[in-house]
Amino acid sequence: MPTVLLLNGPNLNLLGTREPEIYGSMNLSGIEEQVSAVLHEHKIECETFQSNSEGELIDWLHQHKNADFLLLNPGALTHTSIGLRDAVLGIEMPFLEIHLSNVHQREEFRHHSFFSDIAVGSLVGLGVKGYLLGAQFAVDYIEQEGTSAANR
Numbered sequence: 423m424p425t426v427l428l429l430n431g432p433n434l435n436l437l438g439t440r441e442p443e444i445y446g447s448m449n450l451s452g453i454e455e456q457v458s459a460v461l462h463e464h465k466i467e468c469e470t471f472q473s474n475s476e477g478e479l480i481d482w483l484h485q486h487k488n489a490d491f492l493l494l495n496p497g498a499l500t501h502t503s504i505g506l507r508d509a510v511l512g513i514e515m516p517f518l519e520i521h522l523s524n525v526h527q528r529e530e531f532r533h534h535s536f537f538s539d540i541a542v543g544s545l546v547g548l549g550v551k552g553y554l555l556g557a558q559f560a561v562d563y564i565e566q567e568g569t570s571a572a573n574r
């Protein structure tokens with residue numbers, strides 16, 4: 423069965439109570455359940471993880487390097503982490519960068535991302551819908567890969 427990874431970085435464990443005017447009222451388990459449901463409908467496995475530690479996020483990616491697609495919200499590491507960027511490049515996994523908030527409408531330091539130039543695409547400012555659209559995109563991506571592999 424194909425597998426999609428859903429990885430969330432620092433402070434996203436606080437969703438639901440953290441700055442709800444910016445990040446909304448749904449908690450992380452709610453997001454993980456909804457994303458998993460979209461993927462399961464298409465017989466795709468979903469592995470989820472969140473950590474506040476850069477090293478744990480990197481180790482988890484290394485351990486799951488055989489998965490097919492990654493949905494990634496790196497949180498604040500978006501703007502700082504060459505290490506996490508290198509991990510994603512190192513495992514050669516196609517991924518979408520997801521942000522609940524529109525980082526481009528916020529402070530200047532959130533305008534730069536270490537992930538946008540290497541992502542398949544970015545979903546920014548769409549709230550929880552960004553994760554669900556990302557999951558739908560992952561389904562299409564995996565199904566297309568399967569079709570083209572069968573035609574090779």
Ligand code: DQA
Binds near residue numbers: 496497499500522532
């Ligand atoms: C975020 C945006 C980041 O700038 C911030 O540090 C986060 C959340 C978002 O989902 O909007 O933690 O990635």
